[in-house]
Amino acid sequence: MIEYRDLRIAILGAGSVGAQVARLLLEHRQELSDRVGAGLQLVGVAVRDLDAPRTAEIPRELLTTDARSLILGADIVIELMGGIEPAREYLALALNSGADVITANKALLATHGPELFEIAEQVGAQLYYEAAVGGAIPIIRPLRDSLAGDRVRRILGIVNGTTNYILDRMDTEGDSLEEALDAATRLGYAEADPTADIGGFDAAHKAAILASLAFHTTVPLDAVHREGIEHVTHAQVEGAKHAGYVVKLLAVCERLTDPETGAEGVSARVHPALVPIGHPLAAVRGVNNAVFLEAEAAGSLMFYGAGAGGVETASAVLGDLVSAARRHVIGGPGITESTHGELPVLPITSVVTRYQITLQVADRPGVLATIATMFSDHGVSVEAVQQSVPEQAAEGEPDATATLVIGTHRATEAALAATVMALRAGDVVTEVTSVLRVEGL
């Protein structure tokens, strides 16, 4: 057995991910140390409650409630507590004391990333965060390193495992959102506050991180348009299936031309969308995530795998640990964040995509023509219309309503929003049941 000088590793938080990182680090210590060329010594795990149950046993002597002292004695600090404070304060303390830092905390990076990257650059320390997007899937390193010579044009990502798991269960098992969320929580996929998953906040954090990396431009969280899955209904999931689509919560990051100025900009958005059944993203089931990316030279690439789960995410954290530890051994400045692009971040109204709109309309002559005119008046071109009349309503009766499903060609969000407003205001549409974007065509 080779003996090395030891690097002192501290873990903050021993929940779903932290406990598995501690276990794997202790179990594979020698092998990981051999890969690095230095001993990886776990010097402590900061917890809130020494006696809390964990998914893996951690030797009692490694547990501490004094996170600050642990940080100050470490070469590498791994933050797996989640939340903004005290995680932000602890990471700043670690960086300022010269430690390299690893985190899976996308909420923190999306809100305080620039501040932490700046400290890291000033003190010559490193901040690694492979686990923050796509759990186990390597996506941060490919974007930062492998694709650094290309121009990424577009990213379509399923980046939240909990919501993908829920939508899949609603589709295949007929579960309610609540039933499927309970299961996702038990399996360790959901955030401590699962509204972060359901409301699309977690995916928005990841979209901000991906867009910033892909476009070399700081994309602040408040510039990411966000809609969650809380209003996705069984009817939408079923209707999508019949029409040859699946409903997915997507993060879409793209380079755009500003329709007003003609200048190049970028946009990032998160919302439920219809994905054609033949698209690779449609096959992403359960807790899996995938990032489908289009780059100018590379063409289309897809990164796929477990997007959440304690042990799976621990893999990405340990990969970062090996990278960080190697830098300690080799030295050198390491990687800095590149935000030279400085492209404007455009609002959702500038986005151009396709839509599927479901309407309840009065079933009488001329209605279809009136509705088609409303679309064309707002510059939205209709591609297909499907009409169905409920069986119990006799056709032509004064109170009968029909369901119209309208697919559009590409149009701006602004034009679509104006159309929907006009449909609601008119007297032929009794209800706008659903408006979904169609992506991946």
Ligand SMILES: NC(=O)C1=CN([C@@H]2O[C@H](COP(=O)(O)OP(=O)(O)OC[C@H]3O[C@@H](n4cnc5c(N)ncnc54)[C@H](O)[C@@H]3O)[C@@H](O)[C@H]2O)C=CC1
């Ligand atoms: N669970 C997953 O599948 C994934 C989680 N992440 C991220 O990893 C981080 C950890 O997630 P989980 O392990 O799932 O969360 P968790 O809620 O299971 O674990 C967090 C642990 O940190 C502890 N903690 C919180 N504040 C603390 C403090 N001030 N001092 C000491 N301990 C403290 C909590 O008591 C808890 O045991 C989060 O940022 C999360 O967003 C990222 C990718 C996947």
Ligand SMILES: N[C@@H](CC=O)C(=O)O
């Ligand atoms: N709650 C998150 C965990 C991983 O980032 C998810 O469900 O994707």
Ligand code: NA
């Ligand atoms: Na990842």
